[in-house]
Structure formats: structure tokens, C-alpha cells
Amino acid sequence: xxxxxxxxxxxxxxxxxxVLVIGHRGASALRPEHxxxxxxxxxxxxxxxxxxxxxxxxDGVLVARHENxxxxxxxxxxxxxxxxRKTTRTIDGHAxxxxxxxxxxxxxxxxxxxxxxxxxxxxxxxxxxxQIPTLDEIIDFVASEAATSGRMIGIxxxxxxxxxxxxxxLPMEDRVLATLAAHAYTRTAxxxxxxxxxxxxRYLRHKLGKTHPNIRLLQLIDEATAxxxxxxxxxxxxxxxxxxxxxxxxxxxxxxxxxxPNIRAIIxxxxxxxxxxxxxxxxxxxxxxxxxxAYTFRPENHYQARNFWQxxxxxxxxxxxxxxxxxxxxxxxxxxxxxxxxxxxxxAIDGRQAL
Numbered sequence: 001x002x003x004x005x006x007x008x009x010x011x012x013x014x015x016x017x018x019v020l021v022i023g024h025r026g027a028s029a030l031r032p033e034h035x036x037x038x039x040x041x042x043x044x045x046x047x048x049x050x051x052x053x054x055x056x057x058x059d060g061v062l063v064a065r066h067e068n069x070x071x072x073x074x075x076x077x078x079x080x081x082x083x084x085r086k087t088t089r090t091i092d093g094h095a096x097x098x099x100x101x102x103x104x105x106x107x108x109x110x111x112x113x114x115x116x117x118x119x120x121x122x123x124x125x126x127x128x129x130x131q132i133p134t135l136d137e138i139i140d141f142v143a144s145e146a147a148t149s150g151r152m153i154g155i156x157x158x159x160x161x162x163x164x165x166x167x168x169x170l171p172m173e174d175r176v177l178a179t180l181a182a183h184a185y186t187r188t189a190x191x192x193x194x195x196x197x198x199x200x201x202r203y204l205r206h207k208l209g210k211t212h213p214n215i216r217l218l219q220l221i222d223e224a225t226a227x228x229x230x231x232x233x234x235x236x237x238x239x240x241x242x243x244x245x246x247x248x249x250x251x252x253x254x255x256x257x258x259x260x261p262n263i264r265a266i267i268x269x270x271x272x273x274x275x276x277x278x279x280x281x282x283x284x285x286x287x288x289x290x291x292x293x294a295y296t297f298r299p300e301n302h303y304q305a306r307n308f309w310q311x312x313x314x315x316x317x318x319x320x321x322x323x324x325x326x327x328x329x330x331x332x333x334x335x336x337x338x339x340x341x342x343x344x345x346x347x348a349i350d351g352r353q354a355l
Contacts, residue, residue, distance in 0.1 A: 012333025023047035035130035046346035049154035143185035154190035258291035273306035291335035
């Protein structure tokens with residue numbers, strides 16, 4: 001829906017009742033990602049949702065890591081007792097060497113400590129302090145924080161590499177639903193399950209039916225030429241580019257409530273690195289009655305459009321630039337967004353001139 005802003009510009013309006021700030025892996029610009037400390041910081045800084053990416057342990061426990069390969073986010077390489085577990089696996093068609101959660105029992109993973117994934121940009125001061133949390137622990141923690149703060153805090157878990165984990169006998173979908181059902185908090189609090197794959201979201205829609213109104217589904221969108229791995233594994237030809245056509249979006253709306261595209265699929269960069277013109281994606285998604293939950297805003301110059309940079313150092317932590325960039329996408333009509341620094345996301349929304 002187009003609206004007229006006070007400055008006379010025509011802008012796309014969100015279809016969500018309220019635009020939501022999602023703490024991407026917590027407050028991952030400020031604490032090691034996917035730790036309770038990162039989630040705590042995101043909540044304290046005003047995030048409406050926190051995001052745990054989910055993978056499985058060998059004994060079938062859901063834990064929060066961005067990838068099942070953990071050498072980049074933990075100190076596993078410094079544990080000689082686990083040296084022999086370094087291996088190469090093919091994950092979603094790509095050969096990856098390292099240490100994998102599915103080769104560890106939960107009590108072994110609990111021996112590890114998180115570390116900063118992007119040490120070139122972000123502080124390593126918290127390295128070695130925090131454990132890998134389970135989904136159960138995260139839910140209990142969020143429930144406690146919600147009770148303390150007096151506000152509802154949503155959880156937006158992502159099922160990572162669903163087909164791969166199914167193939168090795170560790171399917172996650174039913175385990176995620178069982179875990180959510182086992183906690184009083186997630187039987188009523190806002191939950192949104194996300195995936196880059198398609199079949200597992202369709203399966204979840206069938207399983208959920210209309211009896212879990214607090215749980216929504218988010219279809220994540222990758223590069224236009226890429227294919228959801230479950231589609232590729234089955235020999236299908238559907239690409240993410242096909243999925244974001246008007247017809248593709250209407251098909252997504254048959255099983256999901258929102259799409260999660262990269263921010264540059266909404267407003268791409270021009271040749272000089274500055275923001276270009278918005279694509280039709282938000283308008284087309286809204287026409288299909290899909291919300292748009294964009295990923296990911298980051299506070300360093302390196303990740304921002306050039307017109308928002310502060311100075312010329314890509315490592316510069318640029319709060320004003322991040323706020324300005326988020327507001328440009330708010331003007332494009334997004335309904336929610338993932339940010340590594342939820343305080344800046346909160347500032348971008350709360351300090352924005354009302355349409």
C-alpha cells in the first residue's frame with residue numbers, strides 16, 4: 001500500500017500492525033552470537049524478537065549455532081581431546097572441513113566456549129566466557145526476561161540445513177514443535193519458524209494447522225539464481241528468483257506468513273555502492289498478503305551502503321549510518337528486520353518521523 005509522507009514523498013507502507021526489531025543471533029555486533037549474553041543484550045536494547053539458529057547434537061538436542069560447523073564460533077580447535085573429530089562433510093552440496101555439532105554429545109558441546117565470529121570487525125573481549133545454549137535454555141531465559149521486563153518477547157528460530165539433518169537421521173522439525181509445546185511460554189508467546197528450504201515449512205504448516213495461532217512461518221529467500229537445497233536434492237528446478245515473482249509469492253502465501261529476503265533484494269546497491277531504487281518485491285509480497293522481514297542490518301561501514309559511511313575505514317562502527325540505512329528500508333515498507341545491533345534498530349523506528 002502506498003502512502004503520502006509529510007515530506008511529500010510517496011512511500012510503501014508496511015502491512016504489519018507494528019514493525020518489529022529482530023535481534024539477529026541476539027545482539028551479535030556486541031556479544032558473541034547465539035549466546036545467552038547476546039540474547040540478553042538484544043532484549044535489554046529493545047528487540048521484539050531474538051533469533052536462535054538451530055542445529056542438532058549427536059544425541060538429538062537442539063542447540064543454537066549459525067552453522068553446524070563450529071570452528072569459527074567456538075574454541076573447539078583449542079581442545080586436544082576433540083582434535084580427531086575434525087573432518088570434512090558435504091553440507092548442502094558444499095564440502096566443509098571442521099568440527100560439526102552432530103559429532104558431539106550435548107555434554108561435550110557444553111565444554112566449549114563461544115568466540116567472536118568476526119574478530120576483524122568486532123571485539124573479542126568476551127571470547128571464552130559463554131556456553132552454547134540449547135533451545136530449551138533459550139526459551140526458559142526469554143520467559144524469565146519477559147516476566148522481568150513486563151513485555152512479551154518473541155522467538156524466531158531458524159531450522160538450519162533441514163534436509164541434511166534429515167538425511168543423517170536427526171530431523172529437526174518435529175523436535176522443534178515438541179520443544180515449543182513443552183514450554184508454557186512458547187505455547188502463547190509469538191514464535192516464527194524460519195527456513196531457507198520449502199518442504200519443511202510446508203510440513204510445519206500441515207502439522208500446525210489452525211490450532212497454534214502464536215506460531216508463524218517465514219520463508220527465507222537467498223540469491224535469485226540459487227535453489228532451496230531440498231528442491232535441488234530432489235532434482236527440482238525452482239529458484240529463489242522464481243519464488244519472488246508475483247506467482248511465486250502467492251504460492252509461498254499458501255504455507256508461510258512472511259518472506260525473509262536480503263536487504264539488497266529490496267533496495268539494491270548502485271554501481272558506486274550507494275543505494276539504488278527499490279525493487280517491486282515489497283509491493284508484490286504485500287499484494288500476496290505476505291509480510292517482508294528483511295535481513296541483515298549491521299553497524300559497521302563495511303556492511304552499509306556507501307552513502308551512509310562515516311569516513312573511509314570499513315571497520316568503523318557507524319551508528320548513525322546504520323540508523324539512516326534502516327530508515328531508508330522502512331520507507332520501502334518492510335514489516336520487520338534483522339539487525340546485529342537492536343538498539344540501533346529501536347532508535348531507527350522510535351525516532352522516525354511518523355508517516
